[in-house]
Amino acid sequence: MARIPDDYLDLLERPLIGHLATVSPAGRPQANPMWFLWDGTHLRFTHTNTRRKFEQLKTNPNVAMSVVDPDSGYRYLEVRGRVVAVEDDPSGAFYATLSARYGRGGDPPPDAPTRVVLVVEPTHTTQRG
Amino acid sequence: MARIPDDYLDLLERPLIGHLATVSPAGRPQANPMWFLWDGTHLRFTHTNTRRKFEQLKTNPNVAMSVVDPDSGYRYLEVRGRVVAVEDDPSGAFYATLSARYGRGGDPPPDAPTRVVLVVEPTHTTQRG
Numbered sequence: 590m591a592r593i594p595d596d597y598l599d600l601l602e603r604p605l606i607g608h609l610a611t612v613s614p615a616g617r618p619q620a621n622p623m624w625f626l627w628d629g630t631h632l633r634f635t636h637t638n639t640r641r642k643f644e645q646l647k648t649n650p651n652v653a654m655s656v657v658d659p660d661s662g663y664r665y666l667e668v669r670g671r672v673v674a675v676e677d678d679p680s681g682a683f684y685a686t687l688s689a690r691y692g693r694g695g696d697p698p699p700d701a702p703t704r705v706v707l708v709v710e711p712t713h714t715t716q717r718g
Numbered sequence: 719m720a721r722i723p724d725d726y727l728d729l730l731e732r733p734l735i736g737h738l739a740t741v742s743p744a745g746r747p748q749a750n751p752m753w754f755l756w757d758g759t760h761l762r763f764t765h766t767n768t769r770r771k772f773e774q775l776k777t778n779p780n781v782a783m784s785v786v787d788p789d790s791g792y793r794y795l796e797v798r799g800r801v802v803a804v805e806d807d808p809s810g811a812f813y814a815t816l817s818a819r820y821g822r823g824g825d826p827p828p829d830a831p832t833r834v835v836l837v838v839e840p841t842h843t844t845q846r847g
Contacts, residue, residue, distance in 0.1 A: 610739030618739035620784035655749035
């Protein structure tokens with residue numbers, strides 16, 4: 590468990606887009622923008638259990654998230670970690686929480702029955718600026 | 719060689735921050751914000767040849783870059799590819815080109831002698847929005 594440096598916590602607390610890197614079974618990286626929530630201990634992402642990336646994370650649970658300060662593009666935080674739990678979210682409640690956090694209305698998604706929460710434990714951080 | 723979809727080319731042509739994902743020798747992802755230049759065929763990044771990530775890219779040249787439209791955070795492009803060349807940049811000229819592109823003055827860096835250009839060939843794209 591890595592501690593997030595206090596002076597970079599705002600980058601996790603503000604509704605900024607995180608760029609989540611994962612690794613395919615062939616060892617190649619993938620990167621996608623993602624909503625996230627920092628609960629003080631873990632990063633939490635909404636996902637569906639039907640997408641290939643979800644299967645890949647069972648094989649290689651390591652992830653890294655990069656987030657920049659839009660008010661100062663040279664200030665950034667990288668959180669490396671691993672998926673330590675996957676929680677069912679069949680009502681889409683967690684998706685709705687994220688949707689509200691990011692100013693998108695807070696409604697549950699049409700694919701709620703397939704929704705899960707990826708729970709990521711930070712293991713290392715890098716930062717600058 | 720993957721073609722970049724025409725209606726997402728602007729995300730490579732505008733001076734946006736890319737989030738570059740790489741894979742460590744242990745198979746864990748890393749993600750960092752990066753300046754980049756799209757030359758019409760390759761993505762080009764400035765790097766130093768002294769940093770560990772540079773060594774890692776020799777072992778695993780696969781990368782992925784995620785970039786979002788700051789005017790519409792749900793519009794994004796992911797470019798997956800691999801480092802196909804590393805060009806010396808001992809005067810820091812390419813660094814200076816990027817610095818000017820990103821509105822940071824266009825001066826060469828103090829560590830110019832160690833600067834290299836990572837040349838990435840796109841192999842796959844994903845996009846949304």
